[in-house]
Amino acid sequence: MLFIKMNGLGNDYVFIDAEAVPENALKYLETNIKRLAPIISDRHFGVGGDGVVILYPSHSADVDMLMFNSDGSLGKTCGNALRCVGKYLSMKYTDRTTFSVKTSAAVSVVAVTDDGITASLSKPEFVGRKNGAYFVNVGNPHAVILTENLSDSAFSEAMETTRIYDVNTEMVKLESENTFKMRVCERGSGETLACGSGAAAAASAVCRLGLGSFPMTAVLKGGKLKIDINSDGVLLITGAAEINYTGDIDIFRYGQIKRQLF
Secondary structure (H helix, E strand, O other): OEEEEEEEOOEEEEEEEHHHOOHHHHHHHHHOHHHHHHHHHOOOOOOOOOEEEEEEOOOOOOEEEEEEEOOOOEEOOOHHHHHHHHHHHHHHOOOOOEEEEEOOOOEEEEEEEOOEEEEEOOOOEEEEEEOOEEEEEOOOEEEEEEOOOOOHHHHHHHHHHHHHHOOEEEEEEEEEOOEEEEEEEEOOOEEEOOOHHHHHHHHHHHHHOOOOOOOEEEEEOOEEEEEEEOOOOOEEEEEOOEEEEEEEOOHHHHOOOOOOOO
16 A cells, blocks of 8 residues: 655654555555554554545545544644645646645645645634633644743643643743744644644634734744734644655555564
8 A cells, every 4th residue: 555654844644645545455444544543653663653644535625634643543634734735736736736625624725835835724713721721723622831841841741731631732932922932742642743733723822812923933843833824814834844755555464463562
């Protein structure tokens, strides 16, 4: 089964184009995705990544995108995966630079420009505040924690927010009115080098609190991401995305892998 390994600022996924793989292999992957996604995502025994993304022909967009976290759970959307899809589609359809991608959350518009790849998300929905965290939904649920301490010990404590509330958690340190540093724990994957929807949620919370203004730049472990908002209130994220490599896996052999602990 053919796959494409791509990353957006180090937030990496194994992408499967349903049109490019045998029907029996695709069916086997779909039927066993909760078990196979962790094996494929394993950085030591599999391809390695923060999850698996399957692209399908769509009736309402250019492509449908299903994203599974590295533990096999289904994610509603993923900003960096969306931008990777834009990169892939621009190479598949060389006469186009703008595409519509349907996720479990919404239909996003992805545009490839000289400044990077931009993906639209949802309008931010501010859910509330609890235990020092600001809860924001941008297609995915997020908890934004403003802090001056991004140390590993502080991050370990923040990860408990993900466990308790089943959300992605962002630790945000403001650098200026338009810039912040961020660490993120994604539910189903743990800490990742970047999170597009998380950066958008963080920027929305900062601006909502009157501590910053759009456009904003998120400085993540994997690089910088620009976040803006359009006249309709829809969040836009822009940054780099790239193809790492392509390959072929025997999905049926993967299906026989079992982990044994000694």
